[in-house]
Amino acid sequence: MRILVATDAWHPQVNGVVRTLQTLASTAPRFGAEIEFLTHQGLRTFPLPTYPAIRCAITAPWTIARKIDALKPDAIHIATEGTIGHAVRRYCIRRGIAFTTSFHTRLPDYVTARVPIPENWVWRWLQRFHGRAERVMVSTQSLISELSGRGFRNPVLWPRGVDGDLFTPRNTAPLDLPRPIFLTVGRVAVEKNIEAFLSLDLPGTKVVVGDGPMKAELMQRFPDVVFLGEKHRDELAAIYSAADVFVFPSRTDTFGLVMLEALACGVPVAAFPVAGPNDVIGDAPIGVLSEDLRDAALRALTIDRKACRDFAEQMTWERCARMFLDNLAILRRGAEAGREAEMTARRASDMAWPSGRRA
Structure with a gap:
């Protein structure tokens, strides 16, 4: 197909x-x-x-x-x-x-x-x-x-999935920074609500991975935050693994794929209790959802990292692809019905032709 x-x-x-x-x-x-x-x-x-x-x-x-x-x-x-x-x-x-x-x-x-x-x-x-x-x-x-x-x-x-072979707990420590390390990953833009994370009074270090139109402004306003720019694949997975908590401040994401990537690396999530985090995290013991994002981030420090990894292993891209194709089944049936109707029409035309000649 x-x-x-x-x-x-x-x-x-x-x-x-x-x-x-x-x-x-x-x-x-x-x-x-x-x-x-x-x-x-x-x-x-x-x-x-x-x-x-x-x-x-x-x-x-x-x-x-x-x-x-x-x-x-x-x-x-x-x-x-x-x-x-x-x-x-x-x-x-x-x-x-x-x-x-x-x-x-x-x-x-x-x-x-x-x-x-x-x-x-x-x-x-x-x-x-x-x-x-x-x-x-x-x-x-x-x-x-x-x-x-x-x-x-x-x-x-x-649903969405995560590459559990790429995003997996790693022993490398690319972040030589005061701990605990609170990390967020995503587009540095107004709709991601990153300022809500950067404004938190947290111990250790806040780290941002990503680029976007607000990056220069936020770097000036929050000089103590570490901005690493865009990172990909193994380098990104290593940064996830080095973090203690993944903070997801967005209130507008329909899902939040980065949460799954962090969980697959064994990193618990702190987020607001809104659509996206509610669906991904819910009541599972892999994160803390609260309107007090600082409290959520601090409480997430105590979460078992193995539980985060075990949860993410269930969210595969194979499941995602299979459900996408299942959702297309209605189009396949329609196309097959169209082809069958066309063949029926042709057969009817072929059968009608000789009688037409006899007439």
């Missing part, structure tokens, strides 16, 4: 959406599926207003159609709501092709944090965008409930 995934989130962006899609593509062949991506690469782009590091594609209908027609996909999934996502959605609707979408980002929170647009306007736009999809894939049960309550049609679960 060949699947086309349309996404505006792609390299050089570093975020959970890109990591999820990359890992999905490498895992899907184990289940007999091949994933191709339609991204901004090879197209003209412009910088996203208020966040110039993210590039948006300039799309022409004939260019998008040519790319899709060349791939001849068996199923189409639209991962994001940007210019690529809109162009592929338009292509599918005009040609009567069923498609699925996914809801990765709480755009209403992100947009209203930057520009004075009413949040309910953004929700209505999102509802319209996803309204034509056969299924809307989301990462948690609480998000399914929220979107259903907002009038979204057919939200279904598509």
